[in-house]
Structures are given as C-alpha cells and as structure tokens.
Amino acid sequence: MRAAVVTAFDAPPRFSEFPDPVAHGADETVVEVLAAGLHPRVRSQADGSHYTSTDELPLVPGIDAVVRDPRGRIRYAVLDDTTLGTMAERTVIDLRRSVVLPSGIDPVRIAAAMNPAMSSWVALRRRVDFPRRQRVLVLGATGSAGRMAIQVAKRFGAKQVIAAGRDRALLAELDVDRAVTFDELAGAADVDVVVDYVWGEPAARAMVDLLTARKDRGAPLTWIQIGSVAGPTAPIPSAALRSARLSIVGSGIGSVPGRDFVAELPKLAAAVAKGDFDVRARAVALADVEQAWAEARKTRDRLVVVP
Ligand SMILES: NC(=O)c1ccc[n+]([C@@H]2O[C@H](COP(=O)([O-])OP(=O)(O)OC[C@H]3O[C@@H](n4cnc5c(N)ncnc54)[C@H](OP(=O)(O)O)[C@@H]3O)[C@@H](O)[C@H]2O)c1
Structure with missing residues (x-):
C-alpha cells in the first residue's frame, strides 16, 4: 500500500510503498483511512522527539484518524504507540479505542x-474539579488546541474565558471575554484555572506575574500543563508554590x-460531528505529505492528510 514513511528522524516522511497491515487479536481490524490529522504530536512522533518515541524505524506517522471499518461504518480511532500510524491507505485499529461516527460527517473536520x-476536554473532565462558573485563562490560545480550549471551557460552563x-492580531480573532499578551497577564490574574499549552520560560514568567498580582492569594488556582510549545522545562521559583x-x-x-480518554470520545465526537466547534481544517493529499510537513509550520489551519 501507499503511505507516508519516515526512514530518518531528521527528514520529513516520504510518500512510498509500505507493507500491507495485518490485524492481530479479536479487537483489531484493518481499516481504510479517510483522514488523519497532522498534529504537533505527529510531528514529534516523526522526528523522534516525543517522550513515547522508541527510535524504531521505518515508521508511518499518525496517531489518530477517521476510518472506514470492514462493515462500512465510519469511525474515529486513536492508535497506541506503533510504527504503523494512520498516514497510510490502510492501518490497524483497536476497535475498543474507536467510536462510530454518525453518517454524513466530514472526515477532514x-x-x-x-x-x-x-486536550482541554479531558483535562477539564478528568484532571480537575471543574464546577460551572469558573474563570479560565488559556495560555497559548491562538493555536488549534488553544482555540478549542476556549470553546470547551465555555461549553463546560466557564463564567469568564481569557485568552x-x-x-495581538490573532488574539483579536478569538471569541473571548478578554485577550491579553504575555506582558499583560497581571491584569488577568484573578482566574481559577489556567490551561497551559506553552510551558518553558514564558509559562514560568506568566505564573509569577499571575500569582503576584492576585487579589486573594489564598484563592485556589489550578494550573493544568498540557503542551510545551515554548520548552520542555519551566524554571518555577519555589516561592510561587509557597x-x-x-x-x-x-x-x-x-x-x-x-x-478515561476513550470514555470521553463519544461525547466529544458527537459534539464535533454536530458542528458545535469552530474548526480550521485543510485537506492535503497523502501523495503531498512531504510538502505538508513544511506547510504545517507556517499555516494556522490544522492540515489533514487524505489518502
Ligand atoms: N497533552 C495533550 O493531551 C495534548 C493534546 C493535544 C495537543 N497537545 C500539545 O499542545 C500544544 C499545542 O498544540 P496545538 O495543536 O495548539 O499546536 P499549534 O496549533 O501548532 O499551536 C501552537 C501554539 O503555541 C504558540 N507558541 C508556539 N511557540 C511559542 C513560544 N515560543 N512562546 C509562546 N507561544 C508559542 C503559538 O502561538 P502563535 O499563534 O503566536 O504562533 C500557538 O498558539 C502542543 O505542544 C501539543 O503537543 C497536548
């Protein structure tokens, strides 16, 4: 079959031949891939930098996809760590890590x-207590996950969402109660939850700015670390914690x-399928995967590889 194939971690995947997939065990099945997202996690899988990387090559990247199963049903599936990902004509899924989608959906979306x-749906459902009427700050709000976090927080009843x-121009596009740059965080200090996609130095600075500007330092603040676009480590001063x-x-x-991820899939998939979320998606052909890798660094749309 044809697939995007990584043969070296310092080069993008190439469109080439790859052995046909084989299913093992009762819960596995070979499926036809309809659309696979080129997420940051997929880029780090393909360059070997993700913390789950086993250094095994060659590999087909892709951690999730919309697929057609042998009975013709359309499913969204998440893959375990594997060298046969979803950026291929066919792949193997574990049916237990998939959800059947309603008919008529747009696979790319x-x-x-x-x-x-x-990322934010599971964080707010499974990692913190998130009653309604919370004030939420999304750090790194202009990316795909940040834009979704704004919508997810509102859906879960947030009283105020700050991006x-x-x-500045990208922040101005967002439908939020307030938008601030990293230098203006002191003015957004009185929140209950921070959803952080940034980490690194900027998040450590943001944490200090926020904590020192809070009206009531005894009021609980939960910082949920989800992404690390600005660096894998953050120099957090001990005083921040005390x-x-x-x-x-x-x-x-x-x-x-x-x-727990799988348990949240059906409700989220239903909401996305229903059109509840504003999604910026763009399809690219599997044959053009090498160019897509370069394009992904520049575009604001989430690229989706379509075999
Ligand atoms: N843990 C999970 O479950 C999970 C799930 C999904 C994603 N993630 C992670 O979440 C992160 C964001 O994903 P995404 O899909 O939103 O990626 P994305 O669409 O590429 O967006 C990246 C975001 O990071 C910002 N950014 C990049 N470099 C920065 C820097 N040096 N300082 C400050 N901001 C910076 C960008 O700001 P500009 O708009 O200004 O460029 C943009 O808002 C990634 O690390 C991803 O791996 C985690």
Missing part, C-alpha cells in the same frame, strides 16, 4: 478537531488513563 479539542498569546494556593497538574496520556 473531525480528524482536524478531535486531538486539539480532546493569552503572543500575537506564596499562593497554586496546584500544578498535567494532562495527557499517562496522567489520564487510556480508558
């Missing part, structure tokens, strides 16, 4: 939205068990 939307980012009622938690595979 679903493939673009599920991974970024799932923080580095680009001087305010701050809790830091992470949300991702591992801190949220796989079964």
